[in-house]
Amino acid sequence: MRQLALALALGLVLSGCADDPAAGSDEVVVLGAASMAEVLEDLADLYEQEHPGARVVLSTGGSSGLARQVVNGLPADLLVLASPGSLQPVLDAGEQREEPVVVARNRIEIAVREGNPKRLSGLADLARPELAVALCASQVPCGAAADRALQQAGVTASPDTLEQDVRAVLTKVRLGEVDAGVVYATDVRAADDEVDGLPVEPPVTTDYPAVRLRGGSAPDAAQDLLDLLRSERGQALLVEAGFEVP
């Protein structure tokens, strides 16, 4: 009998702790790029206030990782990623309910410590050998964007580290371990008491596509959320966080 109970308990654990009885069709699962975490949290709060009983389950992380989870079968209703490229595997796998829409744009900037003590003025300074510089690795969207910007500006940067995500670059700037890092405007905004952002010329932006997923069980709620994000109030949240709206 005890073995049976154990086996049942194990079965419950394996079948996923999220399956609590209260979870009905009122739950909508949103996966979002890490750089949009705060906006999506605010959006979720707004949505839950206006739809009593509804619950938004939000998971944020690196775009490629989220896309990989969707392709591997993670059930979710709405997906918002930080670049069209990272969404491609999801589209290739046919997980979308319809064509993705661009909900925001993010500009890349050079993050330096508050007050710009090393007197950087633009991308060309990233080639100065005496400066410690952090970029994202080319494999992740922020790195691809940085590479594009450097290429357009004809600058060969001398990075000291190629980080696995944009927040790691920001952290290294905040801790003073590097003098400059290429991040998104939204990251600079999120840490504006510790870092300053310098514009990149010519400007480089990345599109944030959003798409409803077939694996989700709340397509209507997902559409409502998407509409809310694209409404005036949603766009105000985006702008406040440093995004540009299309």
Next chain:
Amino acid sequence: MTRRPPAVLLLPALLALAFLLLPLLALLLRAPWTELPDLLSTPVVGQALRLSLVTAGLATVLCVLLGVPLAWLLARANLPGRGLLRALVTVPLVLPPVVGGVALLLLLGRDGVLGRPLEALTGLTIPFTPAAVVLANAFVALPFLVLAVEGALRGADRRYEDVAATLGAGRWHVFRTVTVPLVAPGIAAGAVLSFARALGEFGATITFAGSFPGRTQTMPIAVYLALETDPDAAIALSLVLLLVSVAVLAVLRDRWTGVRV
């Protein structure tokens, strides 16, 4: 001694075995065998593998040089608060490695407690160098060595050391000629564990040392980055890391230690 084990033990034991081995089997099954030579002949792989082996090796040397004396202190010396000391030594064992990396940054980073005076005095900075990888590796691996050696010291027969001392040998002489040979298998086992832990180190390394091909990008970091864009390459890299780990364990077990690690 050929009694059949009871099912209540056998079943979970087999489950545990399957749980440990099936993911590795999946790795082998999914490996892109035909593209493997192409995937593995890129310079990034060679660089990362060489860097991983060298830094993990140096970290192991550092662990042995510092860890054996510390283990001796914990096992043999009459220290007040020895229990507390031992608990502190094991902290990196349970600490999430990323936290270890942040702690190393706060101590040895450019703005760190020791890092700032170091840069002011010598112009040297540690983060983003292979030395930082070695330090991050050693930080997470040292407790393994200390615990293994301390265990061996406690299990060793102290009478040999006592006899040597009675015969007039100094403490250093006793340590060198009696204690170390006595616990050599324990040191070897600890070194293997440390090396294996250092080889797989990710969190503390990427936090403290960053990631740059050929300089600080070790195999686990290369695997992580490859997974972002090219899962096949990530599988290939994982396979190499798996083979290297197994080979290290097998070689060391047979040739050097005589202990089962």
